[in-house]
Amino acid sequence: MASLQGLSKIPRIPNKNYKRSGIKSYVHLLKKWGFQPTQPGPYFQLNKATETLGTFHKFGLEEELSRVLAKKTSTGEIGEVPAEDQQNDTEYLCPVQIGTPPKTFMLDFDTGSSDLWVWSSELPKETLAKAKDHNIFDPKKSCTFKVSKGSKWEIVYGDETSASGTVGTDTVTIGGIAIENQAVELANKMSPEFIEDTADGLLGLAWSTINTVTPKAVATPVENMITQKDIPSNARLFTAKLGSVHDAKDPDKGESFYTFGYIDQDEVGCHEIHYTHVDKSQGFWMFQSESATVNGKTVARNGNKAIADTGTTLALVSDETCKAIYDAIPGSKYDKDEQGYTFPSNTPTDKLPVVTFAVGSKKFAIHKKDLAFTDVGKGMVYGGIQSRGTLPFDILGDTFLKGIYAIFDQGKTRFGAVQRQDPDDHHHHTRAPHS
Structure with a gap:
């Protein structure tokens, strides 16, 4: 159980590889949320005859499941959306430690999803060969890792890009809080779009009802902090201050961070x-x-x-x-x-x-x-x-x-x-x- 003195800010660190692009960010959101644009432009959702695109964001719009993101060219032809048309990188990353001994991973903290997944040694050799700047989780190198037999996970977006793999539990440390037996989803397969991201994975901070692990969804890190009494009972919460690299001259120097268990x-x-x-x-x-x-x-x-x-x-x-x-x-x-x-x-x-x-x-x-x-x-x-x-x-x-x-x-x-x-x-x- 963590004392309040043991809790600390998690810095939100600017990703040096991130390049801002308006249209690429919008295409990424079309992909993530699967909505149909109502304003003109080259990108739209194409209806498909398939029953479902796998696990997808669940917000009560069943018809969204049969759509795939498409692009209309200047000549009027309709085709797939190239990877380079999308924002596949993350603007800010946060350090999280996984395993024993702990290894640091730079993750994308996302309050719009509920999976904690990382690049792993189970990925194909050709993918790992492209991972020169990535931290890779190798379950064999952590003495606290346990395999969750029969469990698997898959994230599928509206353009059919996906990441998937196996599941295990390990000790995860976030801002001074060590969470025991936290489910960690290990990627063993991912689309090229994921490979282009500088992040070593993602830490979802939404509610576990949209977690993609099957046959049974797993608890999120915050839910486990609560059940393991890692954070005070009167502060079962996390906070976010999203600063900006462009605020360096402000009194707070553009500081950007998360806290868990305290305001x-x-x-x-x-x-x-x-x-x-x-x-x-x-x-x-x-x-x-x-x-x-x-x-x-x-x-x-x-x-x-x-x-x-x-x-x-x-x-x-x-x-x-x-x-x-x-x-x-x-x-x-x-x-x-x-x-x-x-x-x-x-x-x-x-x-x-x-x-x-x-x-x-x-x-x-x-x-x-x-x-x-x-x-x-x-x-x-x-x-x-x-x-x-x-x-x-x-x-x-x-x-x-x-x-x-x-x-x-x-x-x-x-x-x-x-x-x-x-x-x-x-x-x-x-x-x-x-x-």
Whole structure:
């Protein structure tokens, strides 16, 4: 059992290989979430006659299972989506120790999924030959590893890319907390898209109902922290502060981290944490988000829900909300070649709108600099907020989460937020991160 003194921040480390691309990030989200775009562009979901594409995100849209991501070329031909068209890399990685003796792996922390999987020595030789920068888990080198006989796992995305393998248990250490007998999913097969990612694997922080292990789903690291009493009973939670490499001159130097089992009071300060109930029925950190505002003008969204997803770089919202936001930015336009909203890179900060989204009953503002995701050339930037297409809920990814200190309270089934102030909102021009 960990004492509070033993708990520590887990740094969120910028991936030096990551290159920002608006359209590639959007294609990745089409792949991850399987929605049909409602705005024009080269990428769309093609209906397939197959019964199912395997284990897929479960959000009550059965018809999504028979779709595959496709691309329409400039000549009108329809074909597969090349790997180079997708964002296959992760912007930030977190250190996690697995095994005895412990070995460090750099993982993608994702509140939109529930699998803990790693590159393993069970992968084919030709795959391992490409793994020069990867940390590889070899179960034979850990004296605490136990095979989970008969268990297997598979993640399949909407373009039929997949990763799969075997399952075992081992000691996993996250931020000073040693979790015993944690299920670890070992990759023995993966699509080229996964091979291109700098991450050594993924650590899912959603609810275990969407874990892909069969025949029986396994508990997530946070669930095991709770049952093993590794974290205090009054703090069965984790928190996320998503800073930015572009905030190096801010007082906090753009620090980015997760905590498990405690709330960083320096981040809360004199503010009160605003909490709202989480609907975990679909396995996600989902909550009511029934209004948005653009320069104080409300966009009513009766019954609208949103999920907080650290595994999504952008924010995806309804077309009506997108239109209200970009209508408020002079010179903005929807660029069908980029399949996204863009606006002039020289837009002064005071000409950018104040955009808020509701978390339950309270509104939280996006930092103005995060309205710009990256340069797309011709003096334009790709917006950090884009269309969710046919998805029935918003995905509030890093664009939104960078504006708050987020508390994922698993014990009390609630999501908490504290607004973070951004000194850059008083600067003169949009600073889009370069790709």
